[in-house]
Amino acid sequence: MMVHLGLALLAGISPVQDTTLRVVTLPEALRLSAAVDPNYVAAIGSVANAEWGRRAARLAFITPSVTALTQMTKFSTEIFNTGTNDLATQIVEARIQASYPLFRGGSKFAELSRSAAQLESANASEIEARFGVALLTESSYYQVVAERELSRVAQDRVRRATEQLGVARARVVSGAAVQSDSLQLMLELNRARLDLLLQRSTLRVARLDLGRRIGFGGEVDAASLDSLPAPALPIGEAEAVAIAVSGAPSVIAARANERAAEASYRSTRGSYLPQVDLFAQLTAFDDAFFPNGTTRSLFGVTVSFPIWNQGQREIALTAAATNRDVFRAVRSDAEIQLRRDVIDGYQAYETARASAALAAEAVLVASENLRVQGERYRAGATTIIDLVTAQVDASETEARLVQARHATRLALAGIEAILGRRLF
Numbered sequence: 015m016m017v018h019l020g021l022a023l024l025a026g027i028s029p030v031q032d033t034t035l036r037v038v039t040l041p042e043a044l045r046l047s048a049a050v051d052p053n054y055v056a057a058i059g060s061v062a063n064a065e066w067g068r069r070a071a072r073l074a075f076i077t078p079s080v081t082a083l084t085q086m087t088k089f090s091t092e093i094f095n096t097g098t099n100d101l102a103t104q105i106v107e108a109r110i111q112a113s114y115p116l117f118r119g120g121s122k123f124a125e126l127s128r129s130a131a132q133l134e135s136a137n138a139s140e141i142e143a144r145f146g147v148a149l150l151t152e153s154s155y156y157q158v159v160a161e162r163e164l165s166r167v168a169q170d171r172v173r174r175a176t177e178q179l180g181v182a183r184a185r186v187v188s189g190a191a192v193q194s195d196s197l198q199l200m201l202e203l204n205r206a207r208l209d210l211l212l213q214r215s216t217l218r219v220a221r222l223d224l225g226r227r228i229g230f231g232g233e234v235d236a237a238s239l240d241s242l243p244a245p246a247l248p249i250g251e252a253e254a255v256a257i258a259v260s261g262a263p264s265v266i267a268a269r270a271n272e273r274a275a276e277a278s279y280r281s282t283r284g285s286y287l288p289q290v291d292l293f294a295q296l297t298a299f300d301d302a303f304f305p306n307g308t309t310r311s312l313f314g315v316t317v318s319f320p321i322w323n324q325g326q327r328e329i330a331l332t333a334a335a336t337n338r339d340v341f342r343a344v345r346s347d348a349e350i351q352l353r354r355d356v357i358d359g360y361q362a363y364e365t366a367r368a369s370a371a372l373a374a375e376a377v378l379v380a381s382e383n384l385r386v387q388g389e390r391y392r393a394g395a396t397t398i399i400d401l402v403t404a405q406v407d408a409s410e411t412e413a414r415l416v417q418a419r420h421a422t423r424l425a426l427a428g429i430e431a432i433l434g435r436r437l438f
Contacts, residue, residue, distance in 0.1 A: 050229035057143035097299030097307030119284025128277035135270035142263035363425035370418035
């Protein structure tokens with residue numbers, strides 16, 4: 015009766031692959047996730063803003079600020095209208111005025127430097143955000159692949175337990191084994207089925223997470239990846255550190271932000287110098303649109319010399335200096351942290367790659383051990399405990415191989431995210 019119950023427990027197990035799910039490849043997932051990730055969308059917007067800031071800083075050298083306005087005023091009693099040289103209850107005025115900052119204590123040059131640094135920082139941050147999104151997407155993608163493989167391993171464990179249970183039943187019936195053999199295998203079958211159910215639940219959650227990454231409100235399956243051994247990295251550890259220090263997006267952004275803060279400090283310091291502006295204005299008056307009764311024009315130059323503004327200039331200069339020092343410290347810390355992160359990621363990849371190679375060997379050994387123990391049990395040369403132990407070892411070594419491959423892929427994605435470039 016217990017045997018029939020164990021077989022009935024298998025009825026609710028579904029196959030590992032679900033052909034009704036949407037399946038995406040890794041390049042497709044990376045492309046879709048970049049389009050919906052808020053951080054990357056914000057990074058793209060920051061680049062557009064920085065580009066316009068750069069254009070504005072350049073245009074400040076050659077173009078004036080221009081304003082055009084018109085207004086109509088009605089009065090309750092007649093007044094003299096400059097445009098018509100007569101009394102009227104309505105006056106229409108149109109004006110166009112322009113101003114050009116001729117000298118701002120070097121602030122325009124400082125703004126040009128600041129905008130260039132800001133654009134460089136935005137571009138670096140965009141690359142960093144793109145690889146950051148890719149890392150999260152690859153993590154979700156590889157998690158689906160790993161959980162699906164672990165589900166297959168759990169399914170194989172159930173299959174092996176079912177087959178061995180049939181062998182044990184036959185041996186018990188023939189009198190070659192005792193009833194406890196069937197009980198031991200029945201217990202292993204129950205554990206294997208529970209592990210499979212838990213694994214299926216985890217797989218479904220992983221598929222939902224992958225769907226969220228690509229902007230899909232449901233489960234998404236990942237296309238299968240090759241199971242070839244991970245290759246050695248095409249660059250050495252020292253070279254990886256050198257590449258990161260010279261061109262990693264995080265360091266480029268930190269250095270650019272430091273230069274931008276320095277430029278802002280220079281611009282603020284320029285407020286202690288005189289300011290020279292050119293201005294011009296053309297005004298037309300009449301009692302109807304478009305006014306052309308009388309026109310007046312003026313132009314001139316304004317020179318101002320700031321002396322004291324209740325300490326606000328000093329406060330601004332101190333704040334700019336503090337901001338510059340903060341970004342300098344951020345840049346220094348980023349460079350030091352980057353070296354540590356690159357070495358950590360490099361070692362993680364090499365360790366995971368070696369672990370996968372050892373795990374692959376362990377799978378071969380465990381599979382052969384299970385085959386031998388199965389033959390010996392059928393021949394009555396070993397105990398049921400040895401057989402169950404071999405079955406569990408086979409499943410655990412396969413699971414460790416899947417996990418090692420998963421760790422290798424994640425480590426590679428982590429290094430690429432730090433460097434801001436693909437290695438393969």
